[in-house]
Amino acid sequence: MNTRTYRLLIVLSFAFLGLSVLAHALGSGRLPTELQVYLSQSQRPTTGVGMVASLIYLGGVVVSAVGLYCFKSWARPMAVTLTLGTFVVEPLLGPRVLSGLAGALLDLEILSWGMVLALSYWSPLAGQFRAHGSAA
DSSP, X not given: OOHHXXXXXXXXXXXXXXXXXXXXXXXXXXXXXXXXXXXXXHOOOOOHHXXXXXXXXXXXXXXXXXXXXXXXXXXXXXXXXXXXXHHHHGGGGOOOOOOHHHHHXXXXXXXXXXXXXXXXXXXXXXXXXXXXHHHO
C-alpha cells in the first residue's frame, strides 16, 4: 500500500457516501406508498440542538479525514472516536429504509472507511503518522 492508494481510498469512501445519499434521495419516491406514509409519519422533527450537533459531528469527520489524508498523528484517534460514536448514536435514531443501491453504496462506504482506519494503524503507512506527528 502506498500513500497515493491510501489517499484514493479516503476519497472513495466519501464518494461512496455522497453517492449513497444521492441514490437515497432519488430513490425514496420509488418506495411503496404505504412505506412512504409510514416513514413520513414516524420521522421526528429535527431540533436546533440536533442540527448543531450533526453539523459539529460532520465537521469533525471531515477534519479527521483531511488529517488522515495529510498523515497527521491526531487524525487516527479522532477518526476512530467519531466512528465508534456513530455506532453508539445510530441505534438511537430509529429505523432506516434505503433502496438496494443506496444500501450497497453505504456498505461500500463503511467497508472503505474501515480499510482507511485499519491501514492507518496496521500497515507500513502507520509510520508516516508517527513521523509527521513528531515533526510538528
